[in-house]
Amino acid sequence: MGPYDLIVVGGGIVGSAVAYGAARQGARVAVLDGSDDAVRSSRVNFGLVWVQGKGAKLPPYAAWTRRSAELWPQLARELRACTGVDCCLEQPGGMSFCLTEAELEAAAARARHMHATCGDEDTVILSREETRARVPEIGPRVVGASFNRRDGHVNPLYTLRALQAGLQALGGDYLPGRTVEAIVHAGGSQDGGFTVHAGAEAFRGARLVIAAGHGARALAPLVGLAMPVAPERGEIVVTERLRRFYHYTGDILRQTAEGTMMIGDSHENVGFDTSVSLPVLGGIARRAVAIFPALAEATVVRTWSGLRVLSPDSLPIYDESRVCPGAFAVTCHSGVTLAAAHALALAPLLLSGSLPETFHAFSADRFRVPAA
Ligand SMILES: Cc1cc2nc3c(=O)[nH]c(=O)nc-3n(C[C@H](O)[C@H](O)[C@H](O)COP(=O)(O)OP(=O)(O)OC[C@H]3O[C@@H](n4cnc5c(N)ncnc54)[C@H](O)[C@@H]3O)c2cc1C
Structure with missing residues (x-):
């Protein structure tokens, strides 16, 4: 199928934001997304658009995060106009x-x-x-x-839905159940530079973005990129709907538009284990009750865990392939926070075919061990 201007591998919030952003530039875009049993961080996260403390280790990351928070109102407005879906963006601090x-x-x-x-x-x-x-x-x-x-939050599931619906409203293709197994670079061709194989189907595209979350680790080397990501488990506790009393947002506590309290703050190195742990959930709940004693009376209605997609220094990777020009790597710790920057600022750069120098700080070159 194709040729497309851009093929995005991975339809989580990172790939969907890039794809929506490219489609709004007029590009013909396809998102090839894996199967429903894939690990999908975008469906299990906390929904923060969080600026506080981001970039302590890398000032360009602080600026990029701030820019995304500033662009979020525009993205939310556009998605609502284009799809009717409200991301429930609030930026109360x-x-x-x-x-x-x-x-x-x-x-x-x-x-x-x-x-x-x-x-x-x-x-x-x-x-x-x-x-x-x-x-x-x-x-x-x-x-x-x-x-x-500057801190805020959204409904992350509505956001993902809005980005995918927005892509389709702009003529793009969101294609689930397409687990990519092979990528062939034609070398130098502007149109149809990459052929991407998923099962029996082949898709051709001039440019390629690998935004496949944990799947990126195996795919990136196919086009000369490195995405050494690893999982970190986080667990979340959700209460019944309560009177809306907490009008800010927070790193471990936020109240949704519907009234539920979302509580979560665990960082566990347990590989791809997505079970929940009672001691961890208990610790999360105890801290929440110490902050808001009234929560001791609230009924917990759901708990779950999810796996963050972390690079070795937890900072984003934005990279372009030297051996397969037109192929890019995109992954980050905070895909919700950065969704607006990915859609409105990064996507046009990817379509242009190369990343500016300001992005070099985000290259995976930083993980290369220098030859002795
Ligand atoms: C508990 C928890 C709380 C979090 N809270 C926040 C928060 O408050 N704010 C914030 O900004 N971020 C938060 N995050 C992080 C955020 O969820 C992630 O940064 C984001 O979801 C990553 O999105 P992604 O698209 O890279 O990956 P994913 O959502 O994992 O999507 C990857 C996609 O790639 C597909 N895929 C994989 N391999 C292939 C293949 N071979 N072919 C085709 N498709 C493939 C999968 O099917 C999947 O759909 C949290 C994460 C967790 C776990």
Whole structure:
């Protein structure tokens, strides 16, 4: 099938955002997505558009994250107009609550570091009284919080649906059940430069983006790229719907538009195990109750776990192949946060055929071990 201007391998939020962004530029786009038994982070995440603390290790990442947060209202507006789907974007600012003086001092040190290295002036440290003035429901153990006015959240499932529906509304093809097994580069041809094989079908495209989450690790070398990603498990607890009382968002607690409280903050190195662990869930719930004591009365209605897609330093990989020009790698820790940047800023660059120098900091070259 084809030829397409762009073939995106992987239809999670990263691939779908890139594909939607390319289609809105007028490109003919196909997304080849795997089967329903694939590991899919985009269907199990927390839904934050989170800026606070991002880029402490790499200032260009801080700027890129801020840019995405700024572009999010435009993306949400466009998707709603194009598909009728509301991503439920709210950007009320985000709280990271501290339960000990040591946590508060660590948060203050992080904020100072972000200010010094990334010019971040948006993160402020709130005392207990300042926190309580904004969120009266906090419990006695909360000693303060760090707050960033740019943080927000969306409904991540509606967002994924909107991106895929938007792609199709713009004439693109979202093709599920197409697990890519082989990629052939024709070498130098502008039209039909890549032939991508999924089962018995073959798809031709001038450019190729590998955005296949955990599947990218095996696919990237087929076009001379490296995407050394690994899983990190995170678990989430969801309560029944409650009166809307928490109007900010937060790194471990947020209240959805429907009223459920989503609670989650685990980072576990357990390979591809997607079970939930009662001790971990218990720890998550205890911290939430320490922050909002009223949650002790709330009924938990769901728990689940998901696997983050992490590069060795947890930072994004944006790369282009030297041996197969026109092939790109895209993966990141925070695909929801970065969806607007991927759709509105990255996609046009990928269509142009090469990434500007400002993206070199994100190349997987940083993981190469120099020859002795
Ligand atoms: C518990 C948890 C909480 C999180 N919270 C947040 C948050 O609050 N905010 C935030 O920004 N991020 C959050 N994340 C991270 C976010 O979910 C991920 O960054 C994002 O989902 C990654 O999207 P993806 O498209 O790269 O991968 P995926 O969603 O995993 O999608 C990859 C797709 O590629 C397909 N695929 C794989 N191999 C092939 C192949 N060979 N051929 C064709 N298709 C293939 C799969 O079928 C799949 O659909 C969280 C993650 C977890 C686990």
